[in-house]
Amino acid sequence: MGKDAGRPAEVMREYGPFPGAPRVNGVSFDGSRVWFASGERLHALDPASGRVERTLDLPCDAGTAFDGRHLYQIGGGRIRKLDPETGVVLSTIPAPGGERASGLAWAEGRLWVGQYQDRRIHQIDPESGAVLRTIESDRFVTGVTWVDGELWHGTWEEVSEIRRIDPGSGAVMERLVMPEGTGVSGLESDRADVLFAGGGNSGLVRAVRRPGRRAGR
Numbered sequence: 001m002g003k004d005a006g007r008p009a010e011v012m013r014e015y016g017p018f019p020g021a022p023r024v025n026g027v028s029f030d031g032s033r034v035w036f037a038s039g040e041r042l043h044a045l046d047p048a049s050g051r052v053e054r055t056l057d058l059p060c061d062a063g064t065a066f067d068g069r070h071l072y073q074i075g076g077g078r079i080r081k082l083d084p085e086t087g088v089v090l091s092t093i094p095a096p097g098g099e100r101a102s103g104l105a106w107a108e109g110r111l112w113v114g115q116y117q118d119r120r121i122h123q124i125d126p127e128s129g130a131v132l133r134t135i136e137s138d139r140f141v142t143g144v145t146w147v148d149g150e151l152w153h154g155t156w157e158e159v160s161e162i163r164r165i166d167p168g169s170g171a172v173m174e175r176l177v178m179p180e181g182t183g184v185s186g187l188e189s190d191r192a193d194v195l196f197a198g199g200g201n202s203g204l205v206r207a208v209r210r211p212g213r214r215a216g217r
Helices: none
Strands: 011-015 027-029 036-037 039-045 052-060 063-064 071-075 078-082 089-094 101-107 111-113 120-125 129-135 140-148 150-155 159-163 170-176 184-189 194-198 205-209
Touching: 011 150, 027 194, 036 071, 036 184, 071 101, 089 150, 101 150, 101 184, 111 140, 111 194, 120 140, 140 194, 150 194
Parallel strands: 027 063, 027 184, 063 101, 101 140, 140 184
Antiparallel strands: 011 205, 027 036, 036 039, 039 052, 052 071, 063 071, 071 078, 078 089, 101 111, 111 120, 120 129, 140 150, 150 159, 159 170, 184 194, 194 205
8 A cells, every 4th residue: 555644634614413313324415415324314414504404214324425316325235226305215236245335435427335344445336236346445444435536435443544545556645634533434525625524423524625625615
């Protein structure tokens, strides 16, 4: 892996905790709202006001993704594709690794699935669930996101980090070290200068600056 020594993550804002959401698992962004999974409910958060605007009932114990039209949610070892307006589940595929699946992201017509203890990220076919390729990591993998051609993922061990890795080799290109006592359970970008990080059983979502970019929030 790479030799980047890491830098402190710049936490710009914290959201939560929220009533009825004891923890934050997966995190996604639909262009205006941050969606976060809390176990049995998926919540839509307005990042400007900090208020939860909508809640959908479904199993959601891991990652969340958005393809520009539909949400994808891991729960109970399955990936559910759903209509974010109605909450209707449109299709279901198995998650690679079953209940070991963690983060979830969408990029270039594919889903990217983190496997926590297996320390891997899989690119999968969103229709069949077939694994197309695998990237190895040297840390537990939680949330996963793509932005501007960059692949980032969260880690959660003794010290949590948000890492940018080479999508071909898995080499670590940048490391953002989270504050002591915090974890990263989910990860998504706002498609610009902010990374939204789920905070696990803290019940918080944290907005973290993406390095080298001017934060707009």
